[in-house]
Amino acid sequence: MNPNLHDIDLIHRYLDRSLSDEEKVNLEKRLKEEPEFNTLYREHQMLVQGIRYSGLQEKLNQLRVLESVLPETVHVEDKKRQIRLHSYWKPLLAVAASLALFVVLFFLWKKPVDHEQLFAQEFKAYPNIFEPIVRSDAQPINDRTEAFAAYEARDYQKAATLFKKLLQEKEEPGVLLLLGNANLILGNTSEARNNFITLINNFDEYDTQAKWYLGLSYLKDGDVKSAQLILQEVSNSEFSYASKAKELLKQIE
Amino acid sequence: MSDPEIINLIRNEDSRGLSMVYEKFRNEFIHWIIKTYGTDPDDAREFYQASIVILYDNTMAGKLDSLQSSLKTYLFGIGKNLALQQLRLNHRKQKTGAEFYIKNYVLDNQEDKMKEEVNLEIISQSFSTLGEPCHELLSLYYYKKKSMEEISATLGYKNPETAKNQKYKCMERLRKIVFGTLHPSTYSTEPFTEE
Numbered sequence: 001m002n003p004n005l006h007d008i009d010l011i012h013r014y015l016d017r018s019l020s021d022e023e024k025v026n027l028e029k030r031l032k033e034e035p036e037f038n039t040l041y042r043e044h045q046m047l048v049q050g051i052r053y054s055g056l057q058e059k060l061n062q063l064r065v066l067e068s069v070l071p072e073t074v075h076v077e078d079k080k081r082q083i084r085l086h087s088y089w090k091p092l093l094a095v096a097a098s099l100a101l102f103v104v105l106f107f108l109w110k111k112p113v114d115h116e117q118l119f120a121q122e123f124k125a126y127p128n129i130f131e132p133i134v135r136s137d138a139q140p141i142n143d144r145t146e147a148f149a150a151y152e153a154r155d156y157q158k159a160a161t162l163f164k165k166l167l168q169e170k171e172e173p174g175v176l177l178l179l180g181n182a183n184l185i186l187g188n189t190s191e192a193r194n195n196f197i198t199l200i201n202n203f204d205e206y207d208t209q210a211k212w213y214l215g216l217s218y219l220k221d222g223d224v225k226s227a228q229l230i231l232q233e234v235s236n237s238e239f240s241y242a243s244k245a246k247e248l249l250k251q252i253e
Numbered sequence: 254m255s256d257p258e259i260i261n262l263i264r265n266e267d268s269r270g271l272s273m274v275y276e277k278f279r280n281e282f283i284h285w286i287i288k289t290y291g292t293d294p295d296d297a298r299e300f301y302q303a304s305i306v307i308l309y310d311n312t313m314a315g316k317l318d319s320l321q322s323s324l325k326t327y328l329f330g331i332g333k334n335l336a337l338q339q340l341r342l343n344h345r346k347q348k349t350g351a352e353f354y355i356k357n358y359v360l361d362n363q364e365d366k367m368k369e370e371v372n373l374e375i376i377s378q379s380f381s382t383l384g385e386p387c388h389e390l391l392s393l394y395y396y397k398k399k400s401m402e403e404i405s406a407t408l409g410y411k412n413p414e415t416a417k418n419q420k421y422k423c424m425e426r427l428r429k430i431v432f433g434t435l436h437p438s439t440y441s442t443e444p445f446t447e448e
Contacts, residue, residue, distance in 0.1 A: 012421065047427055048395050050376025053359045055396030056306050057377060059271075060351055063302050066272055070279065129272045174269060204254060205269055209276075240280050 007037060011044045062132050069124040071244035115227075115252075119220040122248055125181045126209060128152050130174035147175075156182040173203040180213055189217045208234060212241045215248075224252055256324040263312045266397075275305050278328055285329065290336045296349070300339075303354035304331040310358075313398050379430045387423035394420060 013019050014027050031038050131148045147162030163179035166172070180195035196214040200207055211234045218227035231252075234245035254273065262270030279301065286297040308328050311317055320327060335354050356373055380388065386408055393399045393407065401413035401420075410416040 008421065008425070012424070043428060043432055044424070046372055047376060047424060047431065049359050050373050050431070051380055051391050051395040051427075052310075053356060053373045054377040054380045055392055056310060056355050056359065057352065059309055060302055060306050060355065062268075063271075063275060063305055066275060067298070067302070070276065130268050132268070205273060240276065 007040060008044075011041050014041075015044060015048055062129060065127045065132075066129050069127055071240050115219050115222050115224065118248070118251060119216055122219075122244070123184065123216055125185060126177055126213070128178060130178070148178075151178055151182065156185045160186060160188075171198070171202060173199055173205045176203075177206050177209060177213075180210070180217075184213065184217055184220070189221050193217050208237045208241050211237075212245065215245070219248075219252070228252060256320065259324060260312055260317050260320070263309060264315075271305065271309055274308070274324065274328070278325055282329065282332060286332055286336060290340070292336065299349070299351040300332055300335050300354070303335060303351035303358075304328055306351065306355055307331050307335075307358050313396075315398075376427075376431050380427060382430065383423070383427055386419070387426055390416070390420055391423050391427065 010019070010023070010027055014024065019027065031041055128148050128151050131144070133145070133149050133152055143162050143165055147159055147166060150156075150162060151159035160179060160182040163175050163182065166175050167179065176195045176199040180192045180199070183189070183192035183195060193214060196210040196217070199210040200214070211230050215227050215230035215234060218224075218230065228249060231245040231249050235242050235249060259270050259273060262273070264270075282301050282304070283294070283297045286292050286300050287294060292300065305328070308317075308331060311331075317324075317327065322330075338354070338357065339349070359373065380391070383391070390404060390408060393404050394401075399407070401416050404410070404420075405413045405416040408416065410419065
């Protein structure tokens with residue numbers, strides 16, 4: 001089929017909802033009467049749907065990256081546990097759990113909590129949800145895109161250098177959060193704390209996240225008292241970090 | 254931050270908006286969907302992600318510009334529709350990811366969804382192979398719902414009419430890639446009927 005340009009133009013304008021009422025009636029009549037024209041229309045309709053789906057798929061992938069660093073919801077864990085536990089296993093597992101708890105408590109009593117290890121267990125780098133690197137030749141290459149790309153590629157040294165440059169031009173919450181994370185990974189804990197404190201003081205967004213990472217930075221340095229104070233605040237928030245902070249507080253104690 | 258401010262962030266493609274919404278309602282939504290519909294926790298998370306994607310699309314289409322309810326009510330409304338759709342389709346025992354709900358949303362009210370679903374994957378893959386500026390242009394127009402004036406300014410065309418002509422050419426290029434490889438029997442050619 002070799003569609004003529006006029007038909008294609010009509011279909012585009014129909015899909016864009018820019019036909020006059022009369023043109024619309026004529027087109028819909030043709031769709032019913034002319035199978036070839038109908039096929040051409042269906043093809044274009046599918047292409048539009050496919051383009052939209054492709055974009056939404058990309059958005060979904062970005063959300064999945066974000067989800068991967070968020071703490072599990074408590075209820076979800078309970079539910080999973082519920083599914084796994086069959087009634088006849090319950091008494092046996094209860095005994096095993098008590099024994100395991102006894103062993104764990106014994107070792108915890110004998111051995112002080114390793115804060116560095118707790119940090120490693122809890123820390124997950126916050127993802128770049130601010131300026132995802134997408135496949136596009138149209139995306140310019142500059143310090144900004146390079147900084148986010150380096151962060152995504154886990155080149156935290158390069159990312160930190162470039163983020164600092166960006167902050168000299170303009171203070172931004174997303175950049176502060178990611179720079180703080182990069183600094184934490186690089187072991188620059190006091191610099192990371194400065195980033196998180198600036199974020200908490202100067203912006204309304206990402207307050208809970210900044211406090212969570214601030215708490216972790218204190219934990220990494222073994223400043224348990226400060227870590228507890230901050231995590232206590234996080235545990236009172238409405239965000240999903242609250243349950244994670246409560247669990248961590250129990251472990252620190 | 255107020256609902257209109259968050260909506261504004263999303264519309265301006267400031268990714269803080271969507272991530273803020275995602276984290277803010279995540280726990281409550283997942284607990285609610287598990288409790289109300291007896292959904293598996295993993296499925297509940299898929300419902301949530303699909304709902305957020307649909308919320309994003311509706312925001313970009315301007316449907317939330319004069320929102321009467323709260324953002325939370327709107328989001329939970331989307332979740333409820335997805336859950337009911339799932340119950341109607343009786344797929345409860347079958348694992349369905351967020352992609353399934355997003356496809357259904359894109360193919361709104363169309364019959365023969367199974368066939369179209371396959372096509373969406375093929376078209377999406379073909380679209381990703383389309384070179385620039387076509388990929389960007391079609392994405393801005395059909396996905397981000399930008400006007401020809403905005404596209405013309407973003408991509409540096411002389412005027413909106415030039416951008417529009419380029420859009421036709423790009424669609425033809427995509428049409429040839431997709432339907433040059435896709436056998437007609439794999440897509441429906443049933444006569445079109447207006448609802």
